[in-house]
Amino acid sequence: MNQTIAQNPFMRRIEAVRSVLNSVPYTVLALPLRAAIATVFWNSGTTKLASWDTTLELFSEEYKVPLLSPQLAAYLSASLELSMPVLLVLGLCTRGAALVLLGMTTVIEIFVYPQAWPTHIQWAAMLLVLLCRGPGACSLDALLARWLRLTPVRL
16 A cells, blocks of 8 residues: 555545455355346246237337247247346356357347347346356356366356
């Protein structure tokens, strides 16, 4: 700590708070990230299942995903929105699930709701952290890595 900070009680307190925040393990941060983004997609998937006829109509009339039939896009979307969140919550194949949902978010942003970019950038930010840093130590991925004796990843 430099002399100016050491002499100023307010700056010492700020530095102490920074130190505490910097010591929070990534695993503690990853758990709510995994739960938050999983909830977004899970809720969307269950909404699709609640009224499948409405879902098919939305994919036919409003969403219009290119290259896929509305029926295939609806089935694919619902399947991913119901399976990937489970993987995220369990911390299993976390990076793959995050990549899939990041791709889905990109498709939604570009082709379906481009005006919703403030929401999509939040989803992308959470997914990018999970993609780049993984699920943390409290995950099935970490358990499998230990069991398979893989090179430890910085968690």
